[in-house]
Each structure stands twice: as structure tokens, then as C-alpha cells.
Amino acid sequence: MGNLDSAKLLEKYDVSDMLKLIESFPKQVKEAAEIGLRFKLPDTYRCEYVNIVCAGLGGSAIGADIMRSYAADEARMPISVCRNYTLPNFVGKTSLVIVSSYSGNTEETLSAYKDAKDRGAKIIVITSGGQILQMAKADGNACLIIPSGLPPRCALGYSFFPLLTLMSKIGVITDKSTDVDETIRVLEVLRDKKVGAAVAGTKNIAKKIASDLYEKYGIIYGGQDHIDCVVTRWRGQIAENSKALASSHVFPEMNHNEIVGWENPKKVLESFVVIILRDKADHPRTAKRMDISKVIMKKKAAKIIEVTSIGESLLARIFSLVYIGDFVSYYLAILNKCDPTPVESVTYLKNELGKQ
Numbered sequence: 001m002g003n004l005d006s007a008k009l010l011e012k013y014d015v016s017d018m019l020k021l022i023e024s025f026p027k028q029v030k031e032a033a034e035i036g037l038r039f040k041l042p043d044t045y046r047c048e049y050v051n052i053v054c055a056g057l058g059g060s061a062i063g064a065d066i067m068r069s070y071a072a073d074e075a076r077m078p079i080s081v082c083r084n085y086t087l088p089n090f091v092g093k094t095s096l097v098i099v100s101s102y103s104g105n106t107e108e109t110l111s112a113y114k115d116a117k118d119r120g121a122k123i124i125v126i127t128s129g130g131q132i133l134q135m136a137k138a139d140g141n142a143c144l145i146i147p148s149g150l151p152p153r154c155a156l157g158y159s160f161f162p163l164l165t166l167m168s169k170i171g172v173i174t175d176k177s178t179d180v181d182e183t184i185r186v187l188e189v190l191r192d193k194k195v196g197a198a199v200a201g202t203k204n205i206a207k208k209i210a211s212d213l214y215e216k217y218g219i220i221y222g223g224q225d226h227i228d229c230v231v232t233r234w235r236g237q238i239a240e241n242s243k244a245l246a247s248s249h250v251f252p253e254m255n256h257n258e259i260v261g262w263e264n265p266k267k268v269l270e271s272f273v274v275i276i277l278r279d280k281a282d283h284p285r286t287a288k289r290m291d292i293s294k295v296i297m298k299k300k301a302a303k304i305i306e307v308t309s310i311g312e313s314l315l316a317r318i319f320s321l322v323y324i325g326d327f328v329s330y331y332l333a334i335l336n337k338c339d340p341t342p343v344e345s346v347t348y349l350k351n352e353l354g355k356q
Helices: 005-011 018-023 024-038 059-070 107-119 129-139 152-170 178-193 206-215 228-240 286-297 314-335 343-352
Strands: 051-055 079-084 096-101 123-126 141-145 219-225 245-251 270-278 305-307
Touching: 005 129, 005 314, 018 024, 018 152, 024 152, 024 178, 024 314, 051 129, 059 079, 059 096, 059 152, 059 228, 059 286, 059 314, 096 107, 096 129, 096 152, 096 305, 107 123, 107 129, 123 129, 123 152, 129 141, 152 228, 178 206, 178 314, 206 270, 206 305, 206 314, 219 228, 219 286, 228 245, 228 270, 245 286, 270 286, 286 305
Parallel strands: 051 079, 051 096, 096 123, 123 141, 219 245, 219 270, 270 305
Antiparallel strands: none
């Protein structure tokens, strides 16, 4: 296993400098929040909606997923995320569809945009450019433009924080400026004291977790209340950055099915590393379920790791777990001797689809 404290090792495999993007994330959050504040929402969008649907895929969808989970206790109407070519049947003239495509050229999202248009829904587009921006401008729909040039999964700040401000301007949630400020501070402290490349492995929680995951199969668990979106983010980052498979599930649902599966195949289970993401807002009964489930899984798994969120506000706590996971996936990529940035399978798939 490589020494993650070695700058030469990081440079050897991180050819595209993913580390720079991850370590600059707090700055991105600040810039993204400012973009949201500068965005002028047309008065025609300040109305009551029966539902809000966020359409997007991959890195463009995870920001909407976090919003759905984050706002669940406050939003006065349902917020859902659509990762498909078509929208749910309930979408109509009383719906707001927020179409998010970082590149602006995601074929599923372009299709969802056309579907929203055909249904007469209100549409707001979040993008850095591409076809979706051209379509939205031609149709007279509001466009929230974010900076281009990043891998979509590295643009989470841009896909989430302008959306957060947008939700406030529409009246779905209250102003979150204070919580955004705390989130930036928490992320900076995490980077400088706990997970950044300059933090030695003996004190670096992300390097330790990555080392535990090396040549093992990771299973990410978390609570349904607000951490379900973070569980999804961890799994996605391990896949795209680390070029490794992991699985995920949430409590309490996993206690009604998956927990029984912790019997076989016995040899395979010995290579499983369980990561449980915890938050102080987890339902008390869910927290107890986590404790009991640990006892069951501990008998079978190679290791069980618990990661607890950091911060006072829910926003800061969610993004503290997101940030830890991003660093874990980066360090695991280095241990796997691969460049975290390229996603060759995705590129191949898109090219093949383009031929058909």
C-alpha cells in the first residue's frame, strides 16, 4: 500500500490534479453562494407551486438530491429528483421544474426539459452552457448560469448553493446565509485539520478510511432523514474517483431486508468494510437501529467505521460528511494507482450512444 503522505505519490497518479479541485471546494461554495445571491428571479416565478421537480443526472443531480433531503422538514410542497428522460405524470402547469445540467448537453436532461415544456410547467435552468442554455433562452425561461470547465461531480458547490438561494427567493425555505457561512468555515477546518493532503495519515480520518477500504468492498450506510443523499454521494465518488465499486443503503429500511443478507457468501463478507454515516438529527430509534445492526455486521465484516458529521447547522453537517467522502474517494484512487479525474467508461458509453 502506498504512503498517502507522500506528495510524489499523489502527483504520480493524480495527473489531472483532482486534489486542487477538492481542496478548493470551500472557495467554490463561497463563489456559488454569491452567484445565487446575484441571480435575479423574474417575478413570474414568485408563485405557489404544487410540487417542485429537479431534473438531472450524475453530478448535476446530487445537488438537487441534497436539496430534497435538506429541505424536507421545511418545504411546504414536495421536492423530488428525476433522473430520467421523462418526468413523473403529476408534473403540470402548477409544477416548477428545475433542470440542472452542468455541461448543458446531457441527453436525458434535454429530454426532461422538453417534457416539462410540453406539460406547461414553469422551468428554471441551472447550467454552464450547452444546448440546454440555448433552448431555455429561446423559450424565455430563467437561466442560472454557473462556471464551466470542471468535472460535473467536482461542481457540487455550483449545483447546490445557487439552488439553495433560489429556493429561498421562491419562498420554499428561509434565508440560509448564516448557515452557508458556517458551512464554509467547517469545510476549511476539515481540510486544514482533518482530511487535507497536508494532514498526516496518523491524524487524517480520510486517509485512514481510504486505507481501510483498499482492496476491500465498501458498504455505505446512513439515516434516511437527511443523510440518505450523502450516502449516495459517497457511493458515486468511490465509483468515479476511486474506480471501485461500493454499495449503499439507508436506515431504517435496510433493517427490513438487507440486514438479513449479512449471512452469505461468508468468504465475500470478510472483505466488506462498513461505513456508517451518523448525524445528531438522526431519529432516536434510527440511531438505536444503527447500534444494534453494528453488532450483527461486526461478526461478519472486515471492519466497521463510523463517521459523525461536524457543525451546528444541518447544512454544515451534511457538507462535512460530503467533504470527508470526497477526500476518501481521492485517497482510495491513489491507493488503486489511478488518476481520479478521467471517467473513461462514461465517455465510451456516451460516444457509443452518439452513434445510435
